[in-house]
Amino acid sequence: MDNEVLYLNGDFLPLSQGRVPVEDRGFQLGDGIYEVIKVMNGRLVWLEDHLERLERNLAAVSLSEAASGHHLDFVLPDLVVRSQVDHGFVYVQVTRGFAPREFVFPNPPHPTVLAYARSKPAPAVSEILMGTTLHPVRDLRWARCDIKSTNLLAAVLAKEEARQAGAHEALFMAEDGVVREGGSSNVFAVLDGGLRTHPLDNRILGGITRKHVIEMALQEGYPVEERAFTLDEVMSAPAGRCEVFTASTTKDIMPVVRIGSQVVGDGKPGVVTLALLDVIRRAQAILVGLEPPPALGVRPASV
């Protein structure tokens, strides 16, 4: 799109004119960290959470100072205005930058810091109510999935496999049947009257949406357990007694209606899922100065 503006190492330029050297370590080695932040009504949603995670992840790969002089808390909202994005996302990437190709760190590094904003409509209500489908895959990623690294090959392959299987999203599974997370989303189940999701450890990304879902669910009085669950637990629950949903910046909460060839619950978005989605949609609308949207679900009397 013509008006997409790129922030690249201190300069603003048309995205289509952005260039980085062939020997940028992000390009050759996947040696970088990224963030995706939701834009709604021209405002960045939960920006502080994303910047805090970016900083933490940069520190985890010895790039602590890389973004500090860039004032991303000002640059990112500025990009949204310059690119005239009303609804969409901002992508931020920080790599260890240009250096002749070596595995060990260049000394000193010259990090590449870039960001751009892009328009993308929110999922339509009809899409949400149709629900989403997951395709289980063995989790072949590295053992630091808590780091939001640009090295996404395992997720690329898993999500493409899911697409070819006719599903919307991949579901990363441990060997013992534990559900870890989606290809680019966290996964929750509503089981035995409460929410369950994989605990924060090195096997999943600590999603910002996940964090807010947990906070809001607790505020609404739903029990939440950060304890892993298996696919068997989900599939063997009686119809109507189990719900699954994904949580991510790009799609908020999406009800899961099928995993592999099996239908989840009664094959429709669950009541708790829709009630939580209403809470999150309302909270985000208020945060960005919009009228809260009409409710999709009805809050169940008890879980």
Ligand code: PDD
């Ligand atoms: N992905 N888990 C993985 C593996 C992810 O890639 C993502 C996000 C999430 C959800 O995190 P958050 O709520 O902070 O978006 C969980 C982004 C959207 C992406 O790569 O496009």
